Amino acid sequence: MPEFSRRGLWRWLLKRRGGNGQHGATLVELVMTIVIISVAIAGVVGAFSLIAGRSADPLNQTRAVALAQLYIDEILARRFAEASPNGGGAVTSAE
Numbered sequence: 001m002p003e004f005s006r007r008g009l010w011r012w013l014l015k016r017r018g019g020n021g022q023h024g025a026t027l028v029e030l031v032m033t034i035v036i037i038s039v040a041i042a043g044v045v046g047a048f049s050l051i052a053g054r055s056a057d058p059l060n061q062t063r064a065v066a067l068a069q070l071y072i073d074e075i076l077a078r079r080f081a082e083a084s085p086n087g088g089g090a091v092t093s094a095e
Contacts, residue, residue, distance in 0.1 A: 009033075
């Protein structure tokens with residue numbers, strides 16, 4: 001079992017192999033390291049894009065509420081008369 005205290009992962013990967021004077025990591029170790037790092041990066045990027053996509057939702061909702069309030073204020077600002085000739089009564093078709 002390798003020690004991961006001060007030397008760290010890279011030192012462990014690059015430490016002396018065997019007694020024949022060869023240094024470095026095997027191809028399998030390097031490929032596994034690349035795969036693990038790739039999966040970690042993909043997870044971080046996926047989470048970041050999800051957060052970035054949802055961060056615009058409150059802004060859009062705030063704008064929609066403000067626009068709706070403007071429409072309601074405009075409608076309520078108009079005068080309304082119950083005694084007007086257009087109010088009440090039967091609706092006839094204009095054919």
